[in-house]
Amino acid sequence: MIKLTRAEEEIMQMIWDHGEITVTQLIETMNPKPPHSSISSIVRILEKKGFVGHKGHGRAYLYYPLVNKKDYFKFSFKRLVTMYFEGSMNELVSYLVKENDLTLSELEEIKKDLEKNE
Amino acid sequence: MIKLTRAEEEIMQMIWDHGEITVTQLIETMNPKPPHSSISSIVRILEKKGFVGHKGHGRAYLYYPLVNKKDYFKFSFKRLVTMYFEGSMNELVSYLVKENDLTLSELEEIKKDLEKNE
DNA sequence: AGTTAATAACGAAAATATTCGTTATATTTG
């Protein structure tokens, strides 16, 4: 899996969130509106990197994700945990609780939830 | 907090891991060895961005972190969780367990550990 | 003090990423 640049990741997020989308629709959701060709370029790079595919051939292309959002997240996340916690997920979770991003009762709740759905 | 580029983050990691270090020492740990001036440049950029300071003025500069490793991790991590889990830490932890990066018993263990140290 | 060795500072060159003007192609409409 290849790391995306900032601009690429931003566009990729929109494609993930919309499922299928044209360049014009992408621009519509943006503010301020960049030129059509700028976004078109980025999308083409994403296609070259294997992150999106397209269909339709007439009026416009519909771009859709080939790489799953959660998979890319996982890739980025692993890189981070490796770099900053030597890959130890346990340490990370401990850290999150200590930093009050997560409370013990939330942790308890999550655990119960997961046990229920097994 | 400013995002570091790939090259900058790599050097910053080494500075974090060593505490205090000179450019020459940085290069010694690298393989293959880049030119002294390449690393010197990156370190100077890190200083300009406020990530490191230096002391000593004679023979060589000793560079040391001004930004804490965990703080920068937190910044990067938050960005990721916001982008991929709409900021919900609970969802993230659930996801990690579902993906088998964490087991329920590990979660239980972490919780107990944390309760002990309160 | 003069010479040598180490190394930091500067700034230019090369690589990479980003933006966008222009052209070519396809589609719709009259």
Added chain:
DNA sequence: CAAATATAACGAATATTTTCGTTATTAACT
């Protein structure tokens, strides 16, 4: 079919990042 419109492809211009040659400064040694 011709004209108007939408839009994708191309590639050039710009900006940013990365690498590194060169110069200048400092300190150690004689």
